[in-house]
Amino acid sequence: MARISLTPPHTLLNRLGAWYSRRTYGKVLDPGLAVGHNARVLLTYVRQERGAAKWNSLDPGLKHLAVMAAAARINCSWCMDFGHWAADSLGLPADMVTKVTKVPQWRDNQDAFTELELLVLDYAEAMTETEPRVTDELAAALTGRLGEAAFVELTAMVALENYRSRMNRAFGLTSQGFSDACAVASRE
Structure with missing residues (x-):
């Protein structure tokens, strides 16, 4: 409610x-x-x-994984529901849409993700902790793989999703049924 x-x-x-x-x-x-x-x-x-929405330095699939990881960490059911719909509607490749379903338990499904995707998921979670746990090593690994412009965009997207998810949770917003209209089931 x-x-x-x-x-x-x-x-x-x-x-x-x-x-x-x-x-x-x-x-x-x-x-x-x-x-x-x-x-x-x-x-x-x-x-x-x-x-x-106009930022374009970071691969859209990586960006979406980061957003979903932050939303999952905060446990924002509205954000997860909308994020599943967005993955389906963004035109992401089918394998990326499938990966989105595994984001809430990505640590148990590491074989489903590439090394870079795992770094992105770890970074999104690290940034989302109440006291961020981003390490120099994690930031350097991502900067080395993505470049500085994409790393800045990744950081900004995770921060933006923290803003969205934390606000939606504080407002008490829950799933609005977006994932019902796509191939990916919502995890509530």
């Missing part, structure tokens, strides 16, 4: 956001409804998401 009303004020901004969300995702996103109670926060949130 959401800890905040999902009926924000009926402002032009919120009506436009709901229209865009229905057109893009098929339904109005609960995080948008929750954040819609504060117009300045909503505008900043939208700008941040639109800006992040």
